[in-house]
Amino acid sequence: MAHSPPHRGVRLGAKNSKAVSISAMTLAYPFSAIVGQEEMKLALLAAAIDPSIGGVLIFGDRGSGKSTAVRALASLLPKIAAVAQCRFGCDPDDEPALCDECRNELAKGPLKVGQINVPVVDLPLGATEDRVVGALDLERALSQGVKAFEPGLLARAHRGFLYIDEVNLLEDYLVDLLLDSAASGENVVEREGLSLRHPSRFVLVGTGNPEEGELRPQLLDRFGLSVEVHTPEDLSERIEVVRRRDAFERDSAAFVEKWKKEDGRLRRRIIAARAALDAIEVSDAALKRAAQLCISLGTDGLRGELTLIRAARAAASLDAEKKVTDKHLRRVAALALRHRLRRNPLDDAGSTARIGRAVADLFGA
Numbered sequence: 001m002a003h004s005p006p007h008r009g010v011r012l013g014a015k016n017s018k019a020v021s022i023s024a025m026t027l028a029y030p031f032s033a034i035v036g037q038e039e040m041k042l043a044l045l046a047a048a049i050d051p052s053i054g055g056v057l058i059f060g061d062r063g064s065g066k067s068t069a070v071r072a073l074a075s076l077l078p079k080i081a082a083v084a085q086c087r088f089g090c091d092p093d094d095e096p097a098l099c100d101e102c103r104n105e106l107a108k109g110p111l112k113v114g115q116i117n118v119p120v121v122d123l124p125l126g127a128t129e130d131r132v133v134g135a136l137d138l139e140r141a142l143s144q145g146v147k148a149f150e151p152g153l154l155a156r157a158h159r160g161f162l163y164i165d166e167v168n169l170l171e172d173y174l175v176d177l178l179l180d181s182a183a184s185g186e187n188v189v190e191r192e193g194l195s196l197r198h199p200s201r202f203v204l205v206g207t208g209n210p211e212e213g214e215l216r217p218q219l220l221d222r223f224g225l226s227v228e229v230h231t232p233e234d235l236s237e238r239i240e241v242v243r244r245r246d247a248f249e250r251d252s253a254a255f256v257e258k259w260k261k262e263d264g265r266l267r268r269r270i271i272a273a274r275a276a277l278d279a280i281e282v283s284d285a286a287l288k289r290a291a292q293l294c295i296s297l298g299t300d301g302l303r304g305e306l307t308l309i310r311a312a313r314a315a316a317s318l319d320a321e322k323k324v325t326d327k328h329l330r331r332v333a334a335l336a337l338r339h340r341l342r343r344n345p346l347d348d349a350g351s352t353a354r355i356g357r358a359v360a361d362l363f364g365a
Helices: 036-051 066-076 100-110 129-133 139-142 172-184 234-248 250-258 260-279 284-297 303-320 328-342 351-363
Strands: 055-061 080-083 114-118 120-122 160-165 186-192 194-199 202-208 223-229
Touching: 036 055, 036 066, 036 202, 036 223, 036 260, 036 303, 036 328, 055 066, 066 120, 066 160, 066 202, 100 194, 129 172, 172 186, 172 202, 194 234, 223 303, 223 328, 234 250, 250 260, 260 303, 284 303, 284 328, 284 351, 303 328, 328 351
Parallel strands: 055 202, 055 223, 120 160, 160 202
Antiparallel strands: 080 114, 186 194
């Protein structure tokens, strides 16, 4: 999903790939029309600007807009360059990560390049292992007598988002598959006489209700950012949510058209933020602040600091600012750290409250 520099291949017209965007099936609710939920929107935008931040975990009440926001993001993101006809949507400018098929084509000459939508792929809770990792193409095996690979969901999600609703209910075997792929950046398939590997780098987005169970610690740690969403309590905000949702369901096309300009502005901000990301300055003072905050909260390992800095840099880039400041660290502190805190038996406050106190102590109220 990462943005690409000018590529060296031969450009074609826009083409669809097997990595199908959710938004291609139905009109998605406009991202800009989402009322409130600023923390959730910031987390999703930060992950879209810098996929190295990691995934986004969104926990909260039913009907609070979690799934709507994820699906809205799919239609908001600009298209990306991909090798034409590649089943995995390979990036033509990332030669080391090309699949075997694209490597063979590259040996013959310049790769043909097209444009595809950023894939946003649903992973159903009851998906089989074959559907997730891919399997032998039985139709070709029976009709042509050849062993051909039928890509799975991990292939379709390459360079995009893999979305799991009710992620805390995910079966253990699927969790293990996701952890393996997330750690290596590729999917390895060895079955029915097939031995194949292909790139599989994606941003994992999970939503769920905490009342229905906790997430396995190994998977929880793979999410870069964590968001808590709640049903709005402000009367005017609730009214506006209902008004907009009702308007969308009565005439989706007209509602999407009404918000087209706002989504366009936000899309241009994302493109500009991606282009400026590498130039954002992260001073030693900012690094020190991040480390001090993590030490005061007792986070395990250094992943917290890394995610905190990356998220702050993405926030600064989205704001069109040139360096990370205390303002950006404060904005993303809870996002990056709330799911990394150990339980404190002497402190009944939740992780968000603990982070709030630590931020106030370090940065001032």
